[in-house]
Amino acid sequence: MGIDAIIRRWIDILARLWLGWQERRRARQWMKVTRDGGEWVLADARRTVRTAAAAGTAGAALPDEMLRAAQKSFVILELATSDVVSRAMSVPAQARDLLAGIVRNQIERLFPWRASQAAYGFHVVAGEDPAILNVQVLAASRTTLDEVCGQLDALGLRIDRVVAGGGRADAAPAITLWSRLADATDTSLARTRRMIGGLLVAAVGLSLAVSVWAFMAAASADSETEAVEARLATLQRQIKGSSSRGSIAALAPAERARALKETSPVAVVVIEALARTLPETSYLTELNIDGETLRIVGLADDAPSLIAPLERSGHFKDAHFFAPTTRNAEGGRFVFHIEARVEPRFRIDGE
Numbered sequence: 001m002g003i004d005a006i007i008r009r010w011i012d013i014l015a016r017l018w019l020g021w022q023e024r025r026r027a028r029q030w031m032k033v034t035r036d037g038g039e040w041v042l043a044d045a046r047r048t049v050r051t052a053a054a055a056g057t058a059g060a061a062l063p064d065e066m067l068r069a070a071q072k073s074f075v076i077l078e079l080a081t082s083d084v085v086s087r088a089m090s091v092p093a094q095a096r097d098l099l100a101g102i103v104r105n106q107i108e109r110l111f112p113w114r115a116s117q118a119a120y121g122f123h124v125v126a127g128e129d130p131a132i133l134n135v136q137v138l139a140a141s142r143t144t145l146d147e148v149c150g151q152l153d154a155l156g157l158r159i160d161r162v163v164a165g166g167g168r169a170d171a172a173p174a175i176t177l178w179s180r181l182a183d184a185t186d187t188s189l190a191r192t193r194r195m196i197g198g199l200l201v202a203a204v205g206l207s208l209a210v211s212v213w214a215f216m217a218a219a220s221a222d223s224e225t226e227a228v229e230a231r232l233a234t235l236q237r238q239i240k241g242s243s244s245r246g247s248i249a250a251l252a253p254a255e256r257a258r259a260l261k262e263t264s265p266v267a268v269v270v271i272e273a274l275a276r277t278l279p280e281t282s283y284l285t286e287l288n289i290d291g292e293t294l295r296i297v298g299l300a301d302d303a304p305s306l307i308a309p310l311e312r313s314g315h316f317k318d319a320h321f322f323a324p325t326t327r328n329a330e331g332g333r334f335v336f337h338i339e340a341r342v343e344p345r346f347r348i349d350g351e
Contacts, residue, residue: 015192031073303336
C-alpha cells in the first residue's frame with residue numbers, strides 16, 4: 001500500500017471518528033419520536049411527553065419551543081410495529097463475529113426486499129443450546145422509512161437514528177435500523193475529509209513556518225552572540241592594555257609575551273600616523289615604542305608647533321617634551337625630544 005493510500009485511509013478514519021464524536025455529543029440530549037394513531041408523540045430525556053400536530057395534516061407545525069428543543073437534541077424515531085417485519089434465524093456460535101455479513105447475505109431470503117432497499121438490524125436472543133445463536137432480524141422498507149422521515153422533516157424534525165422493537169413483549173432493547181452516521185453519504189464524508197485535510201495542511205504549514213522562524217531566530221542570536229563576544233574581547237584587550245607594566249612583567253614568559261603582543265600598538269600604524277601628522281619640514285632621527293609610550297627625536301624648524309598636530313591626530317595623547325629643545329650644530333634647526341602615549345587604533349582615518 002502506497003503512502004498516499006495510507007494517508008487517504010487515515011483521513012477517512014479520522015472523518016468517521018469526527019462524525020461519530022458529533023453523534024455522541026448530540027446524543028447526550030436526546031428526543032424520541034413515536035406515532036400514536038394520527039399524532040406524533042415526542043418525549044425528551046426527562047420523559048416529558050409532548051403531542052405534536054396530527055401527521056399528514058396540511059399546514060401542521062410544531063410549537064416553537066418543541067422545535068428549539070429538537071434542534072438541540074439527538075432525535076430518535078421509533079417505528080410502529082406495523083411498519084417493521086420481524087424474522088428469526090439460527091447460526092453456529094462460532095460465527096458470532098461474522099453475524100453482520102451473514103445477516104446481510106440473508107436479507108433477500110428473509111424479506112421481500114433487496115439489502116439496498118431495506119433498513120435492518122438484528123439482535124441475538126439467548127437460547128437453550130449454547131452452540132446455536134438465535135438471531136432476531138428486524139427490517140423496514142426504505143420506502144416506508146423515507147416517507148416517515150419526510151413527514152417529520154416537513155414538521156421541522158431532523159432524524160438522526162431509526163429504531164424498532166422497543167415495545168416488544170420480550171422487553172428486548174430497541175434495535176437500530178438506520179443511523180445518519182452509518183448511512184453517511186460520500187458528500188458528507190468528502191466534506192469532512194476536506195476539512196481534516198485542510199487542518200492537516202494548515203498544521204504542517206504552521207509547523208514549517210515556526211521551524212523557519214526558530215531557525216532564523218537562532219541564526220540571528222548566534223550572530224548577535226558573536227558580535228557580543230567580539231566586543232567583550234575588545235574590552236578585555238583594552239582592559240589588559242591599561243594594566244600596569246609591572247603586572248605584565250609578573251606574568252609567566254609565554255603569557256607575558258602574549259600580553260605584550262595584545263597590548264602593544266601596531267608599529268606600522270604608528271609610523272604611518274606620524275608621517276601624516278608631522279610637517280614636511282621636520283624629520284625623525286630616533287623612534288622608540290615601549291608598550292604604549294612613544295619617544296621620538298628629530299629636527300624641525302618649529303618644535304613647539306609639533307605638539308598640537310600629534311594630539312589632534314587621535315593616535316597620540318599626553319604629548320610633551322621629555323628633554324630640552326636645542327639648536328643643532330649648524331644652528332638652522334631645533335632638536336626636539338617628544339614623548340606621547342599611543343592610543344591603540346588599527347586603521348588610519350580616511351582608509
